[in-house]
Amino acid sequence: PTKFNIWEMRxxxxxxxxxxxxxxxxxxxxxxxxxxxxxxxxxxMSDHGDMMGDHGLLYKGCRFYEGVVHVPLVISVPGSPAQGSVS
Structure with missing residues (x-):
């Protein structure tokens, strides 16, 4: 991947x-x-992301880098106390 392609993708x-x-x-x-x-x-929520040039890779696959596995999940239930965040 070229730096230009990565910039466009990002x-x-x-x-x-x-x-x-x-x-x-x-x-x-x-x-x-x-x-x-x-x-x-x-x-x-979101699915796992693409690599976007991290580690010299562009697309998702069978890899467990932070950028692929650290995705959002937010649940809001009216009347429930806020629980904070987990990372």
Whole structure:
């Protein structure tokens, strides 16, 4: 992989993350505006990511580097106390 290809891939990835952030925000705003947020269980998760040039690799596969296995899982249940985070 060339540095240019990696830069393009990372730029596209960051744009996709920004789009997801915007869309999740819109969903949360709509739930708030309609009074449904406190009656909604929210589960947000992701699959494993791509390598994006880390370790000289581009795509996911059978590898266990941090960038592939450290993915988000957020569960929000109305009325439940916040539990913090685990990494």
């Amino acid at each position: 730029a596209a990835y960051h744009a996709e993350v920004a789009q997801v952030d915007d869309l999740v925000g819109r969903i949360l705003d709509a739930l708030t505006e309609t009074g449904q947020l406190n009656r909604t269980i929210i589960v947000f």
